[in-house]
Amino acid sequence: MAGRPKKKPEYNPELQFNNFLQELRDAYEEADSLRSLADELNISLLKLRKLLITADVFTSDICTEINDLYQSGKKIPEIMKLTGFSRASVHFYLPYTKGIYNAAEISLNAERCRTYKIRQEQVRLLKEIPSVENLWQAVIAFQDYPFKTATGLPFRYKLKVGKNGEYNRGTRYLPLTFRVEFSNI
Secondary structure, X not given: OOOOOOXXXXXXXXXXXXXHHHHHHHHHHHOOOHHHHHHHHOOOHHHHHHHHHHOOOOXXXXXXXXXXXXXXXXXXXXXXXXXXXXXXXXXXXXXXXOOOOOOOOOOHHHHHHHXXXXXXXXXXXXXXXXOHHHHHHHHHHOOOOOEXXXXXXXXXXXXXXXXOOOEOOOHHHOOHHHHHHOOOO
């Protein structure tokens, strides 16, 4: 295998989605009603129906009609005109195509997006309220970020975790400029 190794080699979104759908099928067979299953899974009734449509468990005349139109190559606006349904209603009767959201194990891209948002929020907080605690939270958020030194060399850092499971706040792990600039706060 050439190139760099995968960061999450064990992650297989298709397998995860198929396992989820199988668990959903099993739960549907044992459930008293759609509403009770939705309550048990803590999701809306509409989301449950769409998941069951994706799992090929739930169907109706409208669902079959819309899916047949979509499979024949019709676009969403055409299906809207033919059926008289809104865009949201047409999408509701079509199965999921991109997988599930808020899964137990997230994709590498979702992990990157989450990390990016956390980092941006920490920078915003540090700019608004420059304090040692906000600096520390930013330092935690930016660990393993690919920085460049003043001379252009690549630089990354990883904080050590103490015995209590928290990050070690020893100042030797903070870059010197952080210690000098925030020493009077």
